[in-house]
Amino acid sequence: MKDGFMRYDRLDNFDVKPLDRINNYKGLHTPLDEDKRREQAARCMNCGVPFCQAGVMLNGMFAGCPLGNLCPEWNELIARGMWNEAADRLLLTSSFPEFTGRVCPALCEKACTNGLDGKAVTVRDNELSVIERAFETGYIKAVPPVERTGKRVAVIGSGPSGLACAQMLNRYGHTVTVYEREDRPGGLLMYGIPNMKLEKDIVLRRIHLLEEEGITFVCGTEIGRDIPADEILSGYDAAVLCCGSTVPRDIKAEGREADGIYFAVDFLKAATKSLMRTDISDGDYISAKYKNVIIIGGGDTGNDCAATCIRQGCRSVTQLEMMPKPPEQRTPNNPWPEWPKVLKTDYGQEESIAVFGRDPRVYQKTVRRFIADEDNKLRAVETVSLTFEHGRPEQIEGSEEIIPAELVLIAAGFVGAQENLTNAFGAKRTQRGSIATEAGHYRVNDGKLFTAGDAHRGQSLVVWAIKEGRDCAKEVNEYLSGNIS
Numbered sequence: 167m168k169d170g171f172m173r174y175d176r177l178d179n180f181d182v183k184p185l186d187r188i189n190n191y192k193g194l195h196t197p198l199d200e201d202k203r204r205e206q207a208a209r210c211m212n213c214g215v216p217f218c219q220a221g222v223m224l225n226g227m228f229a230g231c232p233l234g235n236l237c238p239e240w241n242e243l244i245a246r247g248m249w250n251e252a253a254d255r256l257l258l259t260s261s262f263p264e265f266t267g268r269v270c271p272a273l274c275e276k277a278c279t280n281g282l283d284g285k286a287v288t289v290r291d292n293e294l295s296v297i298e299r300a301f302e303t304g305y306i307k308a309v310p311p312v313e314r315t316g317k318r319v320a321v322i323g324s325g326p327s328g329l330a331c332a333q334m335l336n337r338y339g340h341t342v343t344v345y346e347r348e349d350r351p352g353g354l355l356m357y358g359i360p361n362m363k364l365e366k367d368i369v370l371r372r373i374h375l376l377e378e379e380g381i382t383f384v385c386g387t388e389i390g391r392d393i394p395a396d397e398i399l400s401g402y403d404a405a406v407l408c409c410g411s412t413v414p415r416d417i418k419a420e421g422r423e424a425d426g427i428y429f430a431v432d433f434l435k436a437a438t439k440s441l442m443r444t445d446i447s448d449g450d451y452i453s454a455k456y457k458n459v460i461i462i463g464g465g466d467t468g469n470d471c472a473a474t475c476i477r478q479g480c481r482s483v484t485q486l487e488m489m490p491k492p493p494e495q496r497t498p499n500n501p502w503p504e505w506p507k508v509l510k511t512d513y514g515q516e517e518s519i520a521v522f523g524r525d526p527r528v529y530q531k532t533v534r535r536f537i538a539d540e541d542n543k544l545r546a547v548e549t550v551s552l553t554f555e556h557g558r559p560e561q562i563e564g565s566e567e568i569i570p571a572e573l574v575l576i577a578a579g580f581v582g583a584q585e586n587l588t589n590a591f592g593a594k595r596t597q598r599g600s601i602a603t604e605a606g607h608y609r610v611n612d613g614k615l616f617t618a619g620d621a622h623r624g625q626s627l628v629v630w631a632i633k634e635g636r637d638c639a640k641e642v643n644e645y646l647s648g649n650i651s
């Protein structure tokens with residue numbers, strides 16, 4: 167089946183309409199039926215140069231799936247209705263397609279040959295349909311190891327990198343304990359990415375499966391505080407730091423101490439906790455209700471904040487972005503199959519357009535000062551425009567503007583792993599605040615300590631965290647097997 171792309175047009179999973187979906191925190195999409203899904207898979211032309219699965223660096227940017235997912239193979243199997251075989255091929259390279267099938271920016275699709283002069287194959291939606299069908303039909307079962315090696319490994323952090331690393335180490339037969347300081351496992355899958363993009367029962371479904379496979383989760387325990395690093399290193403045969411890049415970049419501006427300024431992840435975490443606890447009826451979250459909200463950061467996290475604020479009933483929402491507005495189409499110096507540096511209007515921005523009649527993003531703007539009242543309650547933000555005339559951002563005098571704001575959310579990225587934890591383990595840090603290892607490796611300080619995910623590569627994506635977790639587990643296994651000393 168190589169000519170489906172000439173017979174069928176691309177059809178994405180259906181979006182719930184913005185004005186309907188803002189009334190709840192449920193998932194944003196509804197899947198296609200089986201016939202339509204098979205047609206979509208048949209659009210894959212099985213081309214001779216499948217960049218979608220290649221995962222290569224092009225012009226300093228990564229193109230294709232970092233996991234090397236065998237997209238053409240399972241597209242063919244879906245088109246033939248061979249769902250279990252498709253699941254087998256998918257699970258060969260991927261630990262958690264149910265996460266990437268929902269939240270991955272689909273690097274594969276940007277590199278799809280069909281996307282060169284037409285519409286890419288719906289690879290991510292196809293991936294999701296394979297794994298969800300496998301769960302529905304009971305094809306996914308716990309895979310405990312046949313034999314235990316007697317080696318014990320501690321994984322610190324239960325985000326996608328920690329989960330993938332734990333899954334693989336457990337399959338190698340090692341006995342794995344995952345430590346997590348939050349009350350539930352999942353890292354940013356649980357307390358970062360909002361429910362609309364990744365419903366939390368999907369995360370818990372996988373955690374339960376990992377438990378069934380024999381992995382122990384110890385939540386509410388912060389390593390370095392509740393258990394000293396030395397105790398981990400002496401008590402286990404190996405330890406893996408999968409603790410994320412959790413230190414948020416702050417905004418240094420006059421008035422920063424005003425009451426009403428929060429980091430985006432704290433806001434999103436509180437919203438999800440309340441949703442899971444009481445379906446938000448306890449009101450125990452940072453509320454945007456009736457507030458003018460300014461989000462500092464025009465990226466994906468800012469978009470998640472905008473969507474959450476709209477659901478909470480904010481009065482207005484504005485996203486300040488420092489960088490210039492990207493082009494609508496690829497520019498000549500950014501050709502296929504490179505990652506397209508083009509304008510993307512995400513779900514929160516669509517919702518803002520539907521509710522307030524405008525895209526929340528304003529470009530080339532930053533905050534000059536926060537303005538509070540006599541009770542230190544935030545009342546407004548003074549912004550200033552930026553120019554890049556000399557290559558670097560420079561403030562334009564006279565462009566200042568005062569915007570009312572009772573809530574500011576800082577979504578300006580992260581500056582690395584927590585220093586007290588890395589110091590406690592004696593791990594060297596890079597200039598970017600990540601844990602240093604030899605390039606392409608995961609071992610820290612030539613000892614029994616390893617690292618993977620955002621803590622290692624810096625703030626990134628779920629697909630990369632899974633890739634690092636899997637590759638790191640291989641290296642830990644070689645170390646435990648005595649193949650590297």
Ligand SMILES: Cc1cc2nc3c(=O)[nH]c(=O)nc-3n(C[C@H](O)[C@H](O)[C@H](O)COP(=O)(O)OP(=O)(O)OC[C@H]3O[C@@H](n4cnc5c(N)ncnc54)[C@H](O)[C@@H]3O)c2cc1C
Nearest residue numbers: 323325326327347353354389409410619620626627628631
């Ligand atoms: C709001 C938001 C939305 C995002 N949306 C997307 C998206 O749509 N798609 C996408 O691909 N990527 C997205 N990302 C990025 C993605 O979530 C991360 O790249 C990924 O989760 C990194 O995985 P990780 O396992 O390395 O770290 P994390 O997911 O950050 O997990 C680290 C875990 O370690 C725990 N921990 C830290 N220190 C300790 C300690 N001392 N003791 C015990 N536990 C500890 C933390 O509590 C946390 O649970 C988003 C990020 C954010 C912030």
Ligand code: SF4
Nearest residue numbers: 231266270273274290
């Ligand atoms: S993990 Fe992401 S890049 Fe890889 S096949 Fe799935 S959607 Fe594409």
